Amino acid sequence: MKVIYLDGCATTRVDDEVVDAMLPFLREEFGNPSSPHMLGKRARRAVDEAAASVARLIGADPEDVVFTSGATEGNNIALLGVFGHDERAPVNGFFCPIDHKSSLAVGQALAARGLDARTARVRPSGQVDLDDLAARLDPYTRVVTAAWVNSEIGVVQPVAAMAGLCAAVGSLLHVDAAQAAGRIPIRVREAGADTLSLSAHKIHGPKGVGALYVRPEIRHRLRPVMYGGGQHALRSGTIPTHLVVGMGKACELAAARLDAEWRRVRELRATALGVLAAGVPGLRVNGDPDASVPHVLNVVLPGVRGESLVSSLRTVAVSTGSACNSGSQEPSYVLTAIGVPAEDANCSVRICLDAGISFADLALGVELLVERARALAGVTTAATPAQG
Numbered sequence: 001m002k003v004i005y006l007d008g009c010a011t012t013r014v015d016d017e018v019v020d021a022m023l024p025f026l027r028e029e030f031g032n033p034s035s036p037h038m039l040g041k042r043a044r045r046a047v048d049e050a051a052a053s054v055a056r057l058i059g060a061d062p063e064d065v066v067f068t069s070g071a072t073e074g075n076n077i078a079l080l081g082v083f084g085h086d087e088r089a090p091v092n093g094f095f096c097p098i099d100h101k102s103s104l105a106v107g108q109a110l111a112a113r114g115l116d117a118r119t120a121r122v123r124p125s126g127q128v129d130l131d132d133l134a135a136r137l138d139p140y141t142r143v144v145t146a147a148w149v150n151s152e153i154g155v156v157q158p159v160a161a162m163a164g165l166c167a168a169v170g171s172l173l174h175v176d177a178a179q180a181a182g183r184i185p186i187r188v189r190e191a192g193a194d195t196l197s198l199s200a201h202k203i204h205g206p207k208g209v210g211a212l213y214v215r216p217e218i219r220h221r222l223r224p225v226m227y228g229g230g231q232h233a234l235r236s237g238t239i240p241t242h243l244v245v246g247m248g249k250a251c252e253l254a255a256a257r258l259d260a261e262w263r264r265v266r267e268l269r270a271t272a273l274g275v276l277a278a279g280v281p282g283l284r285v286n287g288d289p290d291a292s293v294p295h296v297l298n299v300v301l302p303g304v305r306g307e308s309l310v311s312s313l314r315t316v317a318v319s320t321g322s323a324c325n326s327g328s329q330e331p332s333y334v335l336t337a338i339g340v341p342a343e344d345a346n347c348s349v350r351i352c353l354d355a356g357i358s359f360a361d362l363a364l365g366v367e368l369l370v371e372r373a374r375a376l377a378g379v380t381t382a383a384t385p386a387q388g
Contacts, residue, residue, distance in 0.1 A: 004365030007317045008202075008352040009151045009179060009296060014246070015204040021249040022206065025242035033239045034231055043241045050248025054211050057251040058177070058196065059187035066212045066232045067244050071178035072102035074197025074212035075145070077225055077234055078174040079106040082143045083115060084223025092116035094133065096146040096157070098126055098334040103145050103176055120144070125288035126155030126338050134165050141171040148180035148196075152334040152350055153287035154296025156184060163192025172218055178202050178210075182254035183262070183293050194218045200243070205250030209243035261355035262294070268353045269294040272366050279370030286340055286348055297351040298335070303377040306349045313372055316365045319350050 005013070025046060031039025033047045051062040068074045083091070095107035097119050107117040118136065121129040128146055137144070144166050146157045159175055166173040172194040177186060182203040188196050194215045201207040214222065214234065228236025276283050276299060286298040301309065306320040320332065331345035340348070349369075353362070 001315060003315055003317050004361050004368070005317045005357070006351045006353070006362075006365055007319050008354040009350065010319060010352070011201045011207065012204045012354060013356075014201075014206055015250065015253060017253060018205055018246045018249045022242045022246040025245050029241070031241075033241055034229065046241055046245050047239055050244045050251075051211075053248035053251045053255075054198065057181060057186065057255045058198070058213060059189055060213050061216075064213055064216055066214060066235050067239055067247075068197070068210045068212050068235055069208055070201070070210035071100075071176055071197040071199035072210075073235075074195075074199075074210055075100070075102045075174070075176055076106055077212055078195040078197065078214075078222070079103060079143060079145060080110075080225045081222035081234065082172055082174075083110060084225070087113070087115060089114070090116065090140045091142050092118055092138070092140055093142050094118045094120045094137070094144040096120050096122065096128060097337045098122055098150055098152070098155075099145065099147045100151060100176060100178070103147070120146070122337060124339050125291045126150055126153050126334075127288075127291055128157055128162060130158060130161055130165065133162065137165060137169045137171060139169055141166075141169055143172045143174055145174040145176065147176040147178070148186070149177075149183060149293055150287075150296075150334065151179045152296070152332060153298045153338070154179075154292035154294075155287055156180075156291060156293060159191045159193060163194075166194075167192065172221065179293075179296075181251075182258065183295055185258065188213055189215075195222075200247035200250050203250045203254045206243050206246040209240060209247045211247065257355070264355045265353050266294045268355070268357065268359065268362055269297055271359055271362055272297055272351060272353065275363055275366040275370060279367070280373055284344070286335055286344075287338065295353050297353065298348055299351070300340075300344045300348050301373045301377070302344075302347060304347050304373045305376070306347055308376055309349060309369070309373055312376070313369065316368050318369060319352075320348060 031043040033043035051065045054065050055062040111117040121132040123129050149156055163173045175193040175196045177196050178199040181198050196213040199210040224234050230236055231239055280301050282302040284300040331342045335345035
């Protein structure tokens with residue numbers, strides 16, 4: 001049974017070219033890149049080439065790239081590592097309330113250790129309130145963190161402006177770019193980010209591998225969170241050559257396709273919105289489309305619980321928000337943080353558009369979603385008087 005996939009923020013299908021690039025390093029080229037013999041040297045060369053591809057995607061130097069298991073590990077290294085020394089009051093850090101839990105949970109862990117983990121204020125668009133941030137930063141601020149592109153509403157944070165504010169007080173800026181890579185241009189040095197995390201499986205690479213950029217000038221301000229053989233100074237562990245090669249290829253493809261995919265996804269979004277608006281009375285878009293990437297479409301379907309809709313669809317894959325938050329019965333913390341009422345948040349779904357989908361499949365998928373939503377809304381409407 002064919003499933004129309006509209007959940008690209010959760011993960012993406014591995015590109016065939018990526019698979020082809022990885023296979024030799026699962027078969028004949030199986031050497032450990034830290035080994036001194038010929039197989040090890042060939043693996044090391046492949047790892048170095050992958051680092052160069054990652055660096056080109058984000059405008060960095062290859063030696064500033066640390067391979068990780070994904071953006072979650074990258075976020076943890078950056079946010080815990082900066083508090084790995086002299087972590088006594090009054091040091092503090094700022095966390096964006098609509099970020100992925102791999103950042104927010106670090107803030108909670110730091111707070112449990114007695115550190116001052118502050119919450120940045122966001123505007124209804126989802127963008128960080130720069131005036132409020134500027135007023136609350138101080139010389140004791142160690143780090144400010146934000147996701148460049150939010151995974152539920154697609155809002156793009158003003159990273160360069162945030163970096164300027166951080167630099168003025170001597171704070172670091174960490175950026176989670178898991179949802180930004182392959183969707184918007186990233187020039188990490190021009191943007192002023194000090195550290196930046198990536199995840200391969202968001203850009204048609206394999207799961208289980210990511211990267212952390214660390215600006216060399218601030219490297220001494222981070223401490224490792226795990227120790228071992230020192231394969232990377234900040235991250236020990238045997239480098240998984242096949243995964244790293246896959247990530248390198250995915251980054252290479254993402255860089256080459258960036259502009260064309262942006263244009264196509266804008267057209268796809270218009271198609272999806274047209275079908276939704278025609279079929280669902282009162283449909284509303286969450287967030288500010290003018291401040292967001294077109295790849296993420298989060299909508300309120302009045303009278304339809306998002307979880308019920310998502311779980312009842314058999315041939316269409318959508319979600320109500322981040323896959324890492326799918327087990328929660330609470331309304332989306334992202335939507336409520338930007339001022340969406342809890343009832344509307346519970347009636348919202350997220351559609352993530354991938355440039356590879358055909359217009360016909362997209363239209364069919366959204367039509368099936370609309371058909372199911374209308375059926376669920378009808379049940380709700382009919383049941384309400386009886387309950388009263």
